[in-house]
Amino acid sequence: MIRPAAGADLPDVAILWQRYRDEANDHRFPERTDWERWILPRIAAGDVRVGTTDRHVAAYVAWQRSSPTPGCPRDLLIRELYVHPAGRGQRLGSGLLARAIDAARQRNCGAVAVVTNVDDAGVLALVEPFGFALESGELRLQLQRG
Numbered sequence: 849m850i851r852p853a854a855g856a857d858l859p860d861v862a863i864l865w866q867r868y869r870d871e872a873n874d875h876r877f878p879e880r881t882d883w884e885r886w887i888l889p890r891i892a893a894g895d896v897r898v899g900t901t902d903r904h905v906a907a908y909v910a911w912q913r914s915s916p917t918p919g920c921p922r923d924l925l926i927r928e929l930y931v932h933p934a935g936r937g938q939r940l941g942s943g944l945l946a947r948a949i950d951a952a953r954q955r956n957c958g959a960v961a962v963v964t965n966v967d968d969a970g971v972l973a974l975v976e977p978f979g980f981a982l983e984s985g986e987l988r989l990q991l992q993r994g
């Protein structure tokens with residue numbers, strides 16, 4: 849099941865974030881407190897979804913809208929997408945990605961971009977069926993606006 853994250857999910861999401869950080873070697877946030885300062889407003893803004901298996905939080909996605917370039921619509925930037933190894937292969941990753949794309953459409957974003965290691969075969973296998981393509985070193989999905 850996939851649902852919006854609530855403040856009470858923070859401890860579970862933080863455990864996943866710590867695993868994500870090690871696995872993806874992503875050290876944008878040096879300390880958990882720095883990450884919490886970023887993720888708590890994202891949770892409050894409705895920009896975080898969690899995936900559960902047997903009621904345990906096993907996956908999450910967190911996004912934010914990038915600052916607009918003058919004259920261009922904002923992009924929705926997927927900053928973190930992670931599925932616990934025990935929960936993989938159950939379509940949680942693709943379900944979370946689909947929620948992020950829905951949110952981008954609802955918010956009239958021009959594109960969705962994924963912050964990730966673009967050489968990872970698993971990531972490519974996940975995002976390519978949605979139409980993401982490599983553009984200037986970034987995985988992007990251009991959206992039809994209207």
Ligand SMILES: CC(C)(COP(=O)(O)OP(=O)(O)OC[C@H]1O[C@@H](n2cnc3c(N)ncnc32)[C@H](O)[C@@H]1OP(=O)(O)O)[C@@H](O)C(=O)NCCC(=O)NCCS
Binds near residue numbers: 871
């Ligand atoms: C990448 C990741 C999110 C995939 O999550 P998941 O829940 O296992 O993915 P899904 O079950 O939704 O799989 C969707 C598709 O991608 C494919 N896929 C997922 N991981 C794969 C891998 N490592 N190698 C090959 N294919 C893979 C699946 O086979 C599936 O294809 P199918 O529709 O033909 O069956 C998860 O492995 C993960 O968290 N990895 C570490 C962090 C990371 O890389 N995050 C990505 C940032 S975009």
